[in-house]
Amino acid sequence: MTVINTIVGLGAAVMMPIIFFVVGLIFRMGIGKSFKAGMTVGVGFVGVNMVINLLLDNLGPASKAMVNRLGLHLTVVDVGWPTASTIGWGTPIMVATVVGFLAINALMLVAKLTKTVDVDIFNYWIFLQVGATVFAVTKNFWFSVILTWVVFAIVLKVADIAAPYIQKQYNLKGISFPHLAGLAWTPFAIAINWIIDRIPGLNKIDFNPEKIQKRFGAVGEPVVIGFFLGLLIGVMAGYSPDKFITLAVNIAAAMVLLPKMIDVLISGLIEVRDAAEKQLKIWFPDREFYIGMDTALLIGEPSVLATGLLLIPVAILLAFILPGNKMLPFADLASLTFLLALVTPFVHRNMFKMLIVGTISIIIILYVGTNIAPFVTQSAITSGLKLPSDFSAISNMTGAVSSWIGWVSVKLGQLFNAIA
Template sequence: MNIINTIINMGPSVMMPIIFFILALIFGVKVGKAFKAGMLVGIGFEGINLVIGLLLNSLGPAAEAMVARFGLNLTVVDPGWPVGATIGWGSPIVPFVVFGGLLINLLLLVFNLTKTVNIDIFNYWHFLLTGGVIYAITDNVVIASIGALIHFVIAIIIADKTAPKIQEAYDLKGVSFAHATSAMYVPIGVATNWIIEKIPGLNKIDANPDLITKKFGIMGEPLTLGTILGALLGVLAGFNITEIMILAIKVASVMVLLPAMINVLVEGLVTVRDAAEATLKKKFPNREFYIGLDTALLIGDPAILATGLLMIPAALLLAIILPGNKVLPFVDLASLVFLIPMVSPYCRKNMFRIFVTGLVVITLVLYIGTDIAPYYTMAAETANVALPQGVDSSTQMANLVGGATTPVGWIIIKLASILK
């Protein structure tokens, strides 16, 4: 556990260069080239984290201002994904689930039941969170561990199934995304896109950023979309003109800088991927392998970022109008973009279809969060996570981004609760 905690605490920017350097050496890359590839991956992750940090830090105050301005008074607060990660990594099931997940992934690879080598260890917290909530309900390590590992296997299956389409859409060869939150919403994206295709008029709406750029020139470019959306969010937050302009520039900066940081990471990834492909094809000529990575690589797409920004006021509106909802969207408002990157290819990168999918996803998340809030709060207490400062002690918790509030996580939690 000390070894695992040390690796996790390093963060992706340190962990990934080490992993990719070792992988490169295993696949026959020379030391110098392997070092460069690993460092490019690390630098890319650091750049992505810096830009995402800029986005979250910029949108955080705007989201808080919107919550205050709309006068929301709900009894389940969203403390953000960092609390979810703390619950996941702080639960007693960690050693069983982490080593169990690695073993299951290895066995699936050996028996040719998966193509994904999931090295996205930090994001194990998504299915660990599902297990953490189950443990809070059942007080049973075995049941909680099995629930978390089922969630893990489902994510691996979806990663395999979605990899070809995602690779083509994002021009990322040889990777997949066993993300136990984002992956769970792919079926919803497929279903939503199918329904829209059947509705006359709606099926003609094409809000693809590339098409918008062709039609409207500079008005359709990511920097312009970012400026407009940033200013819109500032207005909704009630900012003054100076604050609106600052937010608009920061959001535009993210729209331009994030793809550039992803390109740096991909440059290092390509070296390892090509070496792995050549080596594995010699030993397994009839097999294909994917490297499982974080969906942070996908959110730099203009369609994803722009739609994610629009989902912030939409989430607040849904929280107000949905009957029976008790969840107050708060800290995770700025992270809603992580719910939709894997659905985009199935919605043809059409922002209208992605947005409609996002509305369905947020609706489900709010109701699931309302339902599991008592258990989620118990799980937080088990992991020694306190309510955010200034929040009433009678308030419960449930985050918007995390495995426990996905439909799959909820189903696993409800089934496990029967065995209590």
């Protein structure tokens, strides 16, 4: 665990090259090729993080300005995924849970219960935060650990099932995404897609980047869409002309640069994947394996980025009008694109359907975040975090704890307390 904590503390840009270098050696790529592939993945992650930070650094203040303009005074604050990850990695159940994750993945692979080799260790925090919240409910160490293990095992299976659809949509052969926060919303995408396809009129609406570009020419290019979305957000934030034009240019830059940085990352990933596939066919001729990765690989898709930007004002408006909501969308507003990455394949990149799924997801997040905030807050205190002085409770929007999965987990914890 000391080794794992040290590597995780270095961040994905350092952790992933180490993992892929080791994986390359295991699959007999040789030291030189393994090092090159690992470094290419690392460089890709650095590039992706730089562009995401450019996006977040510009969208964060604009989102907060929109919140302030509406005068939202809510008691549960969205503290964002960085704080949520600290809660996850700081929980008392962390060591046992993570060791269990590694053992469960290995055992499920040996027993042919999963195809996914989950190397996305950094995002274990998503599972851990759910477990930390259940621990805050039950105060029972092993119930919390075992429940988190069960969620992890289920997610590996769901990642296997979703993988062919995601691989086809994103052209990522041999990759799966055991990402709890993203997979939580795929059932809604499947349901919404089925319902809308059976409603006359609505089933004719199909907005995707290619059709927009074909209809509007240069105006439909991602760089132009990003610019105009940036202008819209800047105006809604009450920015002066110089500030909203700067915001628009930076968002347009992110729309162009992010896919290119992801291409760099994927080029290194493909080298390892091809070597792994070749060697695994020798070792296990009748088996298929997937490399489990972070959804950061997917958010460069123009439909995901554009719809994620549109969800920012939607989230703020919903927080304002939903009766009974006490959760303030805040730090994670700029990260709403991550909710859509695994939705996209199941609605065929239709931004109209994506916006509906995203809106429903945010409604659920706000109500769940309001409902279970006392337990999320307690889990933060147990992990050693200090709470913001202006708010009585915390939650976060883009982790799984404020999804329906977090709510069900908390209710199971309460049921355990009632039985015990």
